[in-house]
Amino acid sequence: MEGRMAEGETYAQRPALRGTRHMVAAGHYGAAHAAFAILEAGGNAVDAAVAGGMALGVLQPDIVNVAGVAPIMLRMADGVVHTIAGLGYWPAATDPGLFVREYDGHIPESILRTVVPAAPDAWITALGRFGTMTFGEVAAAAIRFADEGFPMYPLLADMIAARKAKYARWSSSAEIYLAGGQPPKVGEMFVQKDLARTLRYMVDEEAAAGGDRLAGLKAARDAFYCGDIARTIVDFHRQEGGWLSAKDLADFHSPIERAPSVRFGGTDVYTCGAWCQGPVLGQALNILDPSALKAAGHNSADYLHTIAEALKLAFADREAFYGDPRHVAVPLDGLLDANYGVARRALIDPSRASAEMPAHGTPQDGPRREMRGGGLRREGVPAGPPRDTSYISVVDRWGNTVSATPSDVSCDSPVVPGTGLCPSSRGSQSWAVEGHPSQVAPGKRPRLTPSPAMAVAPGRYVLPFGTPGGDVQAQAMLQVLLNIQLFDMDPQDAVEHPRMATYSFPDSFEPHDYFPGRLCLESRIDREVGEELERRGHRVAWWPERIWRAGAVCTIQADLKTGIKTAGADPRRASYAVGW
Template identity: 60%
Template sequence: MPLQPMVSGRRHMVSAGHWLATEAGHAILEAGGNAVDAAVAAGIALGVLHADQVQFSGVAPMVIHLRETGETVSIAGLGWWPQAADVAYFEQNHGGTIPQGILRTVVPAAPDAWILALERYGTKSFGEVAQAAIRYARDGFCVHPVMAHFIATFAENYRRWPQNAAIFLPGGEPPKEGDLFVQADLARSLQYMVDEETAAAAGGRLAGLAAARAAFYEGDLAVAMARFHAENGGWLTREDLAGYRSVVEPPVRRVVDGTEVYSCGPWCQGPVLLQFLSVLEGIDLKALGHNSAAYVHLLAEAMKLGFADRERFYGDPRFVEVPLARLLSPAYAAAQRARIDPARATPEMPEPGNPALWNAADPSLVGDTSYVCVVDRWGNAVSATPSDTSWESPVVPGLGFVPSSRGSQSWGRRDHASSLAPGKRPRLTPNPALAIRPGEWVMPFGGPGGDLQPQAMLQVYLNRTVFGMSPQEAVEAPRFVTHSFPGSFEPHAYHPGRLDVEEPIGRDVGEVLATMG
């Protein structure tokens, strides 16, 4: 039996990383909005309610399925490095690492991504979807346990910048669970975008959305961000901001046992989930037994192989050639599967495979943090993973937000697929996914967790599709994760051979796994 009851709905459903964000999305659905409108409302609200781990000015990758046309698309919602960024600076001054601070900043992408989604696929105005977030920021909300924990954990980081401390350490100390948390500057920034939209509303909804976007990327907010960077040794300029645009693009697609699974492209780690599934395809996982030692071992080894390829090949495809079609081909998956020893764990990250040896897959088959997913009454679905922390780079005074610090997921040296370069995007950990079994169901899925995201997503997906668990049971079932690869975040920590197993899986399983290495 699951610990929590499974919630169901007959018209629409929304789930988000904070119940008030869920409420914001649900209110939009009840007001006649579609899944995109609701996801944007919930996502913007998370930038207030989870401001420790989600910034309105951060990242917002998403996958959108449109029932009427049958189309599935992705929006990157990931910014690129400013034009002044220089990998040589980090090589010469920081030994090839990218330290915390203002130089981690990439162009904020989430505002543009949310507005692009509304323009292309939504029905509501920015003011309508941002209304709840503005209210939560202006009037405050009760600090929840996760937020209290993370702010306390990173209190010294917040103290590095007085403007960060003023927001996140009110009175000089981390807020306690239940305290009222107000973000007045952020409320004003969001309201400014709404006011600019309202002023342009005579031109119609799209003109208003364009004005809201311009308020952030060209107006007073852009001026303040660029000025702060110029005065504090940063690289972000007004030209960087004005020149940024998210794009709508086909997601990566893989059909597994009749189910279509979609992820964002290799500018994030999303396709690694499809590689996991490709390696496992054709194996009778159910016969191994859920969370048995053999099952845990097999999945862990498959995940190590996928992460090895991620480290070798994944990066911004505008800058590096990612052999994605070959990485997802059945022949390559079979070759990778054959590398797994059923009785012995690889002691460290294995060597990446050699996709050049194999033909590409059929093109039709390819294409910390919070999370929100929505399915509406028309069958549209959205899976989105907004993110970016507030403790590793400075808040812009008066604006209430940190321009995206996602540069922490680039590499400050030239020999990596995700090395930084002007205009290049870091390789992102947030990786929303969406699965469709034609004629039966659609399942948006994702979650927080950095490098743990695709590992947890794999297990939840298999819990649902292989072991027949309800959605609630699939999420609650105990999980395991490997750390036998370099982490995506600076300093890219690597723990060869480490496998974490949640206690309910059982000590006996852990002991068997220990004998396997």
């Protein structure tokens, strides 16, 4: 019984993978192997992560796009943790009022939700600042998977079939995802020739540049943001009524920043900034009391109730304060202050669930915001799949660590003909609601769900971790981290244990659905625990045993004393780890 986990009990179907040289854990086995090949060829963790991350855009094109987003965290051997946002902004020509006038305050599935594609710049920025290899070297696997194809696997086949009507709206998308008019079948080769040509053009421009490695990387970037690829994208957007311009593309650069962090049980937990939902993880950790949680017992009613209520409080603050810091004043220091977290903890009623999303707090230097609307109230169980994201983590033999969450879907805006690219539709995570901190505005970034993290226990271990799953990301990551921190699980066991997720806040994706009190539990959790949670006011819905909706966390625990690296790759999706 999960609510009464015995000492040493394990739920892992796979053994924990251990090694001493280098390790990769990624959302698809092909991407893990692509990254591992780079490590074996002498590349560092950054080179490997870029190779694997780009491969994910080919191997998981339903949830990652080569022209999508790519938030990246890096901890090099000097111990400093940096982030590369990898998130584009709304084009300068964006008309926010259009969504109110013509779409009843919503951002429709169309070319209008396109923001500047950021992933190519983010990967090349990481290579230039922290890597050692050329773009051509790290793009080789992605080009091969696109040009030669790869065998269709069940989850991708299911997702394309489920979205058949969406892909069919645009002929350029249907040509790739519905070849012959039908979704691909498991075991069939899935080929993306146009995408291969796009990537090969970037490689060719790099080779033609001559000069040193950095000059070549700039040429590869310019091929996308200033050259033929940019012109093709802009011409298509102009033809289809989109807002993206040549200047939007040419002027884009991903910022490199120091990562914010909180301390939990002697471990520093780093996330990306408030341009994404990353700080939700830090806020939830500050709200939770580790000793009380451990005493409650793993996945007991007290344990899950406390975690769910802490997450609701953190998500309430996300809704009130998070947004592009260049456009809104985000009181991030106040939100991540440990004393603020303790004050929020006092709001949790141990015997009763909050029926709604709680009121947001009043962090130091935080503006008081009256949230207007913010989501649609609906009954029933959230039906739509999390529409984004994969993940890759890498630790190399020199102590460098990368945690990255590339993303973006291919079914809610059209593929640009001849490129194989579906430029980032992440505008789906903005709001047309007046006064919302993530309200649409020209030059502003949406509030992103993809949010890699990294935990550093000084002198003990480094732990990059992350997952797909939309709003479930921070929730799944929190539970896996607690499994490791409080219950000494190895990474593989930690990612396989059953999880819960609350939906008691507006969804980050359009149409921002809201399910007050909804708490989903994987069915390996004790039924008596679920019944007790219902008595406390949670609206419990049961998931199957291991469902991909609960996230698919990958992580690597690199022991700083022994040098042993232990990986966990979640079998809820096609995740795998490779290393030795």
